[in-house]
Amino acid sequence: MQDTPPAAAMPAAVTPADALFRPRSIAVIGASSDATRIGGRPIDYTLRAGYTGALYPVNPRGGELQGLRAHASVADIPGSVDLALIALPADAAVQAVEDCIAKGVRAIAMFSAGFAEVSAAGREQQDRMRDRCRAAGVLLLGPNCLGFMNIGAGVMLTFSTVLENIWPKPGRVSMVSQSGAVGAYSAALAMERGIGLDKWVTTGNEADIDVARCIEWLADEPDTGPIMAYLEGCKDMGRLRTALEKAASRGKPVLMLKPGSSPEGMQAITAHTGSDAGDEAAYARLFRETGALRMQSMEQQVDTAYAFANGVFPRSRRIATISISGGVGVLMADAAARAGLKLPTPPAAVQQQIKALIPFSSPFNPYDVTAQIINDMGLFNRILALVAAQDEVDTVFIFLLQLGKVDSHFLGFRDALLEARRQHPHKLFVLCGGYSPNNRASMEAAGFLVFEEPVRAVQTVASLVPPGADDPSGR
């Protein structure tokens, strides 16, 4: 049996976000020795993640539990407890809240269902519980939520089964979701896309903490970049506006998945949460005014977060595409036009230089370098340098079929890409096409975006350009 680790490893909780994200000690109330149960998974995950604070399982039977000493009650825990996770049925959960308040915990996360989502009596019970927490100065996340994670700190307080299939790596994208399943599935899609995650929060019934408040916290989290949000309805539009404005002021894009743009969707929200989906026009106006980007699918949200997490933002809507295939260049040009991007024509001198390198290529934008480059990658490398150096261009898309899957080809153009990136650190380079997992990861680490489908790449990257980024002269 492992001894409970010391409780002094984490900094003192000083803000509400600290209490949730950086607890020095965690009690899991309703802890299970079975690592596949709701009360067992958070312990298993947190142990596997190497959490360095104190982890106290609470179970009336006491004894040993997943290698930790279990305590019969919260009161029995020897040290102080910053955060309590409650994984009990509703009635027992209400009593556990009282125990937590008596113990002096700073924050509670509650999985328990059976409150406002099931009946008016449940709502009243939830409201009383919230009032008790507020009076005691204790944060309450949930109830009826899937918990939360601070990936970098190893705080994995969720029972989502997604972590059985894939494990998050630390990174800059944070997520907050009113729906546990949407949050879990979006996280799975993001992890499969290779995206590193910072914080992940599900808010469930939102007795106290809601999506707006989480966005406000995340705006202040130094390790968080893009914020993925899923919101069905917000009770306090003023707080949501404050949160979105704060994120915008910190330069953090909020990628907002807010269904209910159709009457069918609004009805479904009412059926799902029992709450009003609100006024779609008011949400649309709020998002427009605060610069939150409206998403239509989890896939689009994940793609966009991936692009923003890279950290290079084009300064204008002017792009160039270099393609081994004239046809793919044409498809990208169409997609660029639909997305409001511009393809500036190169200066005559550049046209002549390209024409001198590949007589039968198209020296215009989109640039068609033809399959000839397969036999002489130096041609591509020189054209890339010419195109990347143009002042008129802030984003360069490169499509080389599946050459990135074959190392003998890849090594022929990798260094030229890295050099272009080094020479032009403020420009965005987007690789489209097939890359092996290793080659993909190495190029991503070097600051490139990699998309398998060129049209999807163009559509996604278009949302990175700040509104009004182009000078009016249309340089």
Place this chain on the structure above:
Amino acid sequence: MQDTPPAAAMPAAVTPADALFRPRSIAVIGASSDATRIGGRPIDYTLRAGYTGALYPVNPRGGELQGLRAHASVADIPGSVDLALIALPADAAVQAVEDCIAKGVRAIAMFSAGFAEVSAAGREQQDRMRDRCRAAGVLLLGPNCLGFMNIGAGVMLTFSTVLENIWPKPGRVSMVSQSGAVGAYSAALAMERGIGLDKWVTTGNEADIDVARCIEWLADEPDTGPIMAYLEGCKDMGRLRTALEKAASRGKPVLMLKPGSSPEGMQAITAHTGSDAGDEAAYARLFRETGALRMQSMEQQVDTAYAFANGVFPRSRRIATISISGGVGVLMADAAARAGLKLPTPPAAVQQQIKALIPFSSPFNPYDVTAQIINDMGLFNRILALVAAQDEVDTVFIFLLQLGKVDSHFLGFRDALLEARRQHPHKLFVLCGGYSPNNRASMEAAGFLVFEEPVRAVQTVASLVPPGADDPSGR
């Protein structure tokens, strides 16, 4: 050295499509002993595919080549030759055409570049070559194309490098592309999606055979279902109309990727092919009138082909969604509304039955079966049967997070899905969410569509419903 196989294994060529797709014998002129060269890959691929006809490499040096006896010239080949593949520089290719005509070949596929795409003189040479072929009654595919494949027959006459990374399996989707690279990359995406392919043709400079003519042939190919087409410009809109009408009359959807809907795209097409992109309004009208579905990306085209290849087409725009997550149900409802799909409200009796099974679920459409089903899959199975049996519903979407990745969960609902499919063979069942490769393949084989992203599933499936499929009463 392997003996040249006998030339009588294939049926006699009787139609132009037979000459191309079902040659009893193939000469590869400009054959290389190096399986990675342009003149070597088609031989390597065709041998690996188990082509049962006669394969004759032609190379002035004679001797052995990739295990086959090489012939110094076409004239030296002992038997008759149905099809000749020419992989030589332009001038030599022109001479080879004369040799082929003298030998009595029925069709020629030509990789060679350096014709109409490079100069006026090249265009004249190409026109003369075409006229010679026409006068002799010989089909000419290309020049400047990536060749073609008849996957089921093992005829793999392409030098695309894509086959180095992934190998096609026989199936019902055929593809024709004016651009070799678009054709190759779309094929790669389709293969990665697990789609089986029938015929694959790239038309290049289209001296003789164009995309329209290939569509017409594919409309008659018994093994072809959906037809993916990439078209930059068509010289004969009348022939294209005839082809699209023929495909429609055979019930074969044409999924048309035709760029040039923007001025930028049209300019790029002119730069790429030297030809006019044509009148966008005329193409849009033609596609609308013939029922060709306009695609915007290779990814969308592949997704749609995947859905059509399944062979079950919903009879109406009325769908139901069953989701373990209320939030995902809401997202699907929004997507359905955007795509013009309807979510009928269930009869009161069905509502009561569902409510009796899961008191806290939403007994309406979208159906929210809640995470409770994880503990009792029988609840999901009974609700699935109730929903699938509704006359009002022709497509059922099912979202179960990533339960399909874990066999212990998957086995809890697999049989209920199979039973629903058996009971309602005319309805379409769409699984959304995460499935292991094995579970995915087994469900696809059983007639289910599987999509990872629910919104993308809804968007794609909407295009399967024939126009006007709903009765005016909106049943």
